[in-house]
Amino acid sequence: MIQLDRDIAMPIKEGKYPFAHMEIGDSFFIATEDHAVIQRRLVSAAYKHKSKKFTARVVDGGVRCWRIG
DSSP states (O other), rough: OOOOOOSSOOOOOOOOOOGGGGGOOEEEEOOSHHHHHHHHHHHHHHOOOSSEEEEEEEEEEEEEEEOOO
């Protein structure tokens, strides 16, 4: 018989980007020449963090993402 366990916290899945660990004002940079694709991926990945707000901008050499709220 399989043992049933209760009150075991499920581990948080770490994503590719550090959104869960960011405080307001924090940012990260991704060096790329394919700005549009990376910017879309960041927006899509940030969407699941609905209680936080992020923005991504094309900057010299890549894309930078900030937590803004």
